[in-house]
Amino acid sequence: MPSMVESQQPNGNISFKHNRNNNNKPNFFAGRQKILEHRKSLPIASVERRLVEVVQENDVLIIVGETGSGKTTQIPQYLFDSGFCHDGKTIGVTQPRRVAAVTVAKRVAEECGVELGQKVGYSIRFEDVTSSSTRIKYMTDGLLLREALLDPYLSRYSVIVVDEAHERTVHTDVLLGLLKRVQNVRSNHIKNQTSVGHKRASNGAILEKENADPCIGVLKQCQGRNLSPLKLIIMSASLDAHVFSKYFGGAKAVRVLGRQFPVDVFYTVNPQTDYLDSAIVTIFQIHSEEAPGDILVFLTGQEEIESVEKQIHENLQRLPEDKRNMKTVTIFSSLPSEQQMRVFAPAPAGFRKVILATNIAETSVTIPGIKYVVDPGVVKARSYDPVKGMESLIIVPTSKAQAIQRSGRAGREGPGKCFRLYPESEFEKLEDSTKPEIKRCNLSNVILQLKALGVDDIFGFDFIEKPSRTAIKKSLEELLLLGALTDEFKLSDPVGRQMARLPLDPVHSKALILASQFKCLDEMLIAVAMLSVESIFYEPREKLDEARTAKKCFASSEGDHLTLINVYRTSIELLEKRKSEVGKDKAEKVMRKWCKENFINSRSLRHARDIHSQIRRLVEQIGLCISSCGDDTLQFRRCLAAAFFLNAALKQPDGTYRALASGEVVQIHPTSVLFRTKADCIIFNEFVKTTNKYIRNITIIDGLWLTELAPHYYAKQE
Structure with missing residues (x-):
């Protein structure tokens, strides 16, 4: 690229130096x-x-x-x-x-x-x-x-x-x-x-x-x-x-062999302190200085993608009208399938398409028209500590293999360019390949499926690369505590078999089964569906106060699970009312407007609706009774305590919390409606390790419920 002035600001430029790599691709989407x-x-x-x-x-x-x-x-x-x-x-x-x-x-x-x-x-x-x-x-x-x-x-x-x-x-x-x-x-x-x-009995039966x-x-x-x-x-x-x-x-x-198209690889001259700002700078550099061709930008998750998309749109408004010919599309795993398909549609005539994607776009799909790739060199990966029993999603550097796959996206149809937002010396330090996921994740769901398939000896199962014995042991213990396995570590009947039939995390499957007994399955179905998607709420930095005020309209003083249920039920009530008034298509448009006004992610909410309807059919098939606890939220919270007892935390004198199962000192995530509430005992759905150790999706419970509802785990003195 031409020489540029080094800058970390979105309205500046980034200096790159040139390298060369070869990759490829024909057009799979021709007429x-x-x-x-x-x-x-x-x-x-x-x-x-x-x-x-x-x-x-x-x-x-x-x-x-x-x-x-x-x-x-x-x-x-x-x-x-x-x-x-x-x-x-x-x-x-x-x-x-x-x-x-x-x-x-x-x-x-x-x-x-x-x-x-x-x-x-x-x-x-x-x-x-x-x-x-x-x-x-x-x-x-x-x-x-x-x-x-x-x-x-x-x-x-x-x-x-x-x-x-x-x-x-x-x-x-x-x-x-x-x-x-x-x-x-x-x-x-x-x-x-x-x-x-050839061996037959006189009656014609086959002799075994x-x-x-x-x-x-x-x-x-x-x-x-x-x-x-x-x-x-x-x-x-x-x-x-x-x-x-x-x-x-x-x-x-x-x-x-495949066809080879050259991809010019550029590295930054200096390390970049903020890869999101650097990505935005690079997008606009390419748009203003490079020939026509679509841009693929790799980011780590839905929140980053939506943040960058918003900033791109804001920056476009500052450009002359004839320079605004840029269209953004997004792709990430939790995006509903029909919306993921939008990345394959060509940009309008005269426009450049910018695809904001997670690592879903590294190898799994072929997106036509890409000529430029922007690679910050990071990816969000699972990390699991079997000793503490805690799983987290953390942002880590890509491997060399991932970096090469990413650059290859620019050469699928012809010569392209890849802009890596880090110096070449950093590339040499990367691991050669990505660590297999089975060595860095909770195995409970996998082991439950193997048990359902009749594989009783998990330690002896012929894995291509065996996970640690500690990880297997911890997951077996978790499934035993959830009642999915018998004391002999066999699949239990009916609970284990019912859990295995639900395509959910074991703790969510158990929550649904218990909810049928607690007569709050209607509420738990909504909660599980909403927990199965990313980021129902979003809080843009420039409108943080407005977003938090909007969230208070749905907030439950008892926690995030009931808050999510409030959002879902309010949206469904509005959607059904508008459908009867103006029809389905216009009702969806009204829903998107309502979501925007309330700082709710309309894509995630729609996905949650789809998941809800599917899970509801499955729980009916396995014979669970669907009923609502109505205004009796006590029953729902007791059910959460019975299902999520492994994710309980007690308030400490300094205002932090101690996760009872692991002993970890954790903090309530700022996005929780209970962020500034100091309840004595809570249950959480997720542990997130970033700069601090956070717990997310939290509900207040009575600590005495734990010994009552999970006596096999909690001693009376606790």
């Missing part, structure tokens, strides 16, 4: 009339026949497909065309993120010339667009894990493709272990059937062969099932094939 030519032009098309042959020859295949090779969209179609869906079988393709499952399914349906949900479909949490005729199914890895609860042998699938395996999410790692187990069971079942098939096979109990359950061998394809965008190959007993690995 329908060019689809055939586009498919033929993909690098993977030249090896279609050989790839199919290799899949036929190997039960497990590792494919390292460079960015832009076409592996995600094309391989399932090649397999379908080669007869892998005979006898009504399905090809399943997993993705770590729901937005990828949705967008790729839509693209493949378009390429096949079929309606989405017929031959090609997708399933993500709370949304299923498939039918009995679906033969190519894209889904999140977590969704396939839940599907295994109903069909432990995944008998409908002939091939399962695990895409983006290099991301090493906790669900991906567990899924690989499960698939290895399922594949062995199905292979042994075929062998068993073959070896005894007794042997010492450790899977014999499972094989007996397989009798009568139409099970065929299961093919596994593990796809990765990075060169770590040896990890997966070794895990699957020396499985064959192949590499598919």
Whole structure:
């Protein structure tokens, strides 16, 4: 870039120095009339026949497909065309993120010339667009894990493709272990059937062969099932094939080349003290000095994204009218799927699109038109301390692998530029790759699912990379305390089985089950839905007093859970009233205006409504009784204490709180309605470690309830 004056202010410039890197990408979203030519032009098309042959020859295949090779969209179609869906079988393709499952399914349906949900479909949490005729199914890895609860042998699938395996999410790692187990069971079942098939009793019944096979109990359950061998394809965008190959007993690995487009990499001359301000400065530098092309900006979460978006709009208003040709769009995991799709729409003619994204945009999705990437070099990552039993989301530096993936977004359609908001010397200090999520998160949800799948020996489960024994032990203890497991650490019935059927954190699942008994399930459904999304309230710095005043209209003196319920019920009442008056579309517009006036995140609220309706159907299916406690909030708070007893805290003489389970000294987060209230005993939903140790989403309880409602955990003297 041209020489610039160093500045930390949004209206200044940042000095960058130039480096060079190579990346790639064709356009997956060309017009329908060019689809055939586009498919033929993909690098993977030249090896279609050989790839199919290799899949036929190997039960497990590792494919390292460079960015832009076409592996995600094309391989399932090649397999379908080669007869892998005979006898009504399905090809399943997993993705770590729901937005990828949705967008790729839509693209493949378009390429096949079929309606989405017929031959090609997708399933993500709370949304299923498939039918009995679906033969190519894209889904999140977590969704396939839940599907295994109903069909432990995944008998409908002939091939399962695990895409983006290099991301090493906790669900991906567990899924690989499960698939290895399922594949062995199905292979042994075929062998068993073959070896005894010729032996018939006089009445024609098959004589069962007794042997010492450790899977014999499972094989007996397989009798009568139409099970065929299961093919596994593990796809990765990075060169770590040896990890997966070794895990699957020396499985064959192949590499598919992609097209290479150069990406010029720029580093800042000096460290940046505020990466958000630096990102905004860089966006406007690119807009004023660089050729047309969209900008992708990586940020750590919804709050940062919305803050930067607002500042961009304010800065645009200060520019001459002919320089305001910039359109912002956002993408993050909690954003409803239909709103995530907006990033794929082209910018209006003459406008530059600025995509503000979390690391969801690193590898999982292909957004057309990107020519510039702004990378602050940080990411929000889970961190779990199994000794203290406390989990937090903290902002940490990216790995080198992440930085390379991010810069590659600029080279998917042609030459591009990446602006890293840190000096080159800092890049050299980064870790080579990201630590697998399974080694840095609470395993309670994963272990509950494994128990539901019949995996009793968690310590002996064949993880691709084993989590620590301490982490496993802590999660087992937590599930035991929640009543999901028996004293023998078996899945309890009915509580454990009911919890396993709900796609929620175990403590939230238990809260719903208890709420049915406390006759406040209506309230708990709302609370859990609202806790499942990010940032219902937002407090812009420039309108902080107005935002806090608006929040007081909904605030409950008893805490945040009831405050969230007040917001939800007020919004639903307004929405239903307006629907009857002006219709659904206009009612939604009124709702957005109401949210803006009350400093409520309309996207999060809408997402909470969707989750609420889905969870409500699920709790009805498992037989829970839905009733309301009405104005008797005491019952609701007692239910919270019974469910969240592990997250209780007592006030200390200095005004801080001590979390009873961990002994940690914590403070109430400033966003809580109880921030300046000093109740003697509270329960919280979340521990957040930033500059201080904070607890969030808090409700006041009576400390005596803990010994009454959780006597198995709290001694009388406490």
